[in-house]
Amino acid sequence: MKNNNYDKCENIFLDAINRIGCREYILIKERIYYYLSKLYEKSLDYENAYKCLKNSVKCKNILKNDSQVSLKRLKEKDMIYAVQKYKSLYDKMERISNLGKTLTANLDVEKFTYIIYEEIKKLVMLDTFAIGIYEKNKKELNYKIVFKNDKKLPGIVSKVEEGKSLGAYCICNKNDIIINNMAKEYSKYIYKVKINKKQLQEEAKSIISIPLLLDNEATGVMTVQSHKINAYTNEDLNELKILASYVAIAMRNLQLFNEAKHFAEYDVLTECFNRNKILSLGKKIYDESKENGYDLCVAMVDVDNFKSINDNYGHGAGDHILKSVARIMKKNIGDNDYIGRYGGEEFIIIFNKKNIEQASDICENLRRRIEKSKYNIGDRSINATVSIGIFEIHDNISFSDGIKYADESLYVAKKTGKNKIVKTS
Template sequence: MNEPKHPSVIAREALRRLASSQLAPTPANYQACYNEIANLPNVPAFPEAQLRELLGELPVRNEAQKKQLDRLSAAIAKRSWQGVKESLAAFAQAGESRLHEVGMHALAPALPGEFAGKLARFVECVLPALGEEDSRILSVAGELLLLLRQPAVDIGQVQALFGSLTYQAVFAAEEQVEIKGSLLKLLHLIIENIGELSTDDSWLKGQIDGLLASVAPPLTLRHLDEMERRLRDVMEKQGRAKSRSVEAQAEMRHMLAEFIERLGVMNQSSTEFEGRIEASARQIQQVSRIEDLKPLLDDVIAATHAMAEETAISREQLKGLQEKVVVTEAELIHLHQELDSASALARHDPLTDALNRKGLEEAMDREISSMRRKEAPLSVSLLDIDNFKKLNDSLGHEAGDRALVHLADVARRSMRPSDTLARYGGEEFVVVMPDTKLEQGIEAMARLQRELTKAIYMAGNEKILITFSAGVAQLAVDESATDAIRRADQAMYLAKRAGKNRVMGG
């Protein structure tokens, strides 16, 4: 039995197959080659919102149909295409059975025009998620859309076509989900491999961490856009600093070469001077007349002056080189600090400047290690802004973003320097509190609630009171960060159900 191939091996084979087959390098073609080699099924994103809208519009004519709608609701909650298909088929059959019972099968009413329009829009919204590779889905969907746009729509025909579309959509949806998962795994593999190949460039670590964080589920276009904008800024800064760092290192090497060359010249001059002095000494020993001594002394004095002058020049040149080395070394230190700073940006949320999930993970690892080393308490709080969706819907996403920034600013002002603030996702934040017991953590969050009440948030000319519900958990000795945050999350939901704007311990 053959062992399964590693994803990187499959990826390379898929790329070679694209090239050998002369196919366009599109994601769809690549995924088709990848899945063919790996024998993987595929599924797209589940259109829960559209199915819920459809569920609300289906007319109920008997108890059997009501029961099937309950089954459909449960299937949507479980994100089960098979359950959706079976419950819709049973719903339609229940309607037909009722018509047979009252002898009105031949007089089946037409589908209401408004509902037919909504059903058509639902099909149009779902189609892009299913891809364009399956001609059978496109054919059935086109036929169904054409039927739904007729003045009088026969329910039986709609039922047959919708059942066929649902059956085929199940497989297409599964395929799209598998495609998405496989591409994310491949992207993770590529990013991690780049990080391993670049072990000497510590400044690159922030970008790698940021990319890994950006492709971690759940994915949203807004989150990806923010990460792209932040990474582009980081890459630009790092590119400039890296280029100047390379130039500065080249300058250091050039100055070192000049230094060695100057030492060689000094050594050569010293050797020549020593030779001239020794020759003059031998000649002096052979002098018998005083008048013959003067030329020899003049030569010694001239050689001494030349040596002194050469030494002074070399001293000045070496001093200049030393000053250049000091300046260049200081610049290199500054450049490395800039690289570290730019790399650290990838660990922060671009909107609120709080830590992101990756930064929180690193902070929690440090604090947990410190907690166990010092045997000190450590508490963590998860807070969620109350009625944030309502604020977004009524005032717009820009006002919602400013509300998040406002909360983060107030939190930083009221926190201790040792505390850590991180944006956990959406309107959720995590506060890490070292040397803090559970009761102290609850009081700290209650104090933050009071400070937030005093700091009124202005949305234009409108005063908005921002509140949050929070849960606090004190880490057990052997507990992981994930488990502690999960307990804080559960306590936060209890606070929500208790009336919001509350803090509870978990």
């Protein structure tokens, strides 16, 4: 028989079931049915005990199905997130790869500079970006590419001494750096120089510096910097390291291209323009002078008694004389004037926007300086002089004829005593 306590409990449970209609409370409903079944069992009401237990099991099955659906949804959500994440990573890697191909194929320094800067800004936040080339023989980092607050700045050169700069650390250790609080972390890399509080306030707070490596040799450094603390992640570092490998190749390609271009235009011994370059440049200046009515003079310069120098002191001495004479002339001609090695011991000078008198004054200064200089050959000191022929190009005289007339003036100077200037116009 049911007593009053059983009846009271039964009514409370049944009232609770009636009040709970929402599927969200199915777990509570399952528990109520379970306890009701126990209540009926104790009161020997087995029929209702069975019914409540059956409803409890039914609620459990609903819970089980809901859990599986929720789990499935959660897994699908995780999968969608993973797919989106991997797609984002793939897109970044593809962008870096395409950028790398663009950089390694580009041989224009100015174009390369702006391409790399604009693309780096898409990868990470930055206030400063720089690429430095390591000049091993000088132990210097030559930062040829420097941007700060979107402005291209002049290059910076710094000595590579371990413990004195972040760039030096990268070069000496062939390792990268990620700093997210400069004030707290710099001493791990810069320990031979004390950075004061004012400098730390003005300097970047977060920095990534990466060595540019080729065949495990450090050829330079690439760095991005931000004035914000905690600006960079390891993911940023890894992306920039991939890009740095392309930058290293691109910088080497630029270097080789510029070297090849230099050798195509300059005489190896004297570092003056070679014959082809000075003649093509001279023709261009000649055309401009004709179009605009500028003065133009050509001078032919020949080292006197050069064969005797080679015969008496050796070809090494002759090379030394040529280099020294060329250095004196390059240093003492005008900013708009050009010099090239015409052949053997003969040079040509293009005097741009100068008349015969102005060109003669410069040539006389060159002649005196060369004559007064001493040229040390081993333990001996010898003298050298030059003869110069000058011609002012005017009217309808062609550039090639101007050279011919200057050469004829040079011939007169050589035949009438050497170490002199002969001018014609």
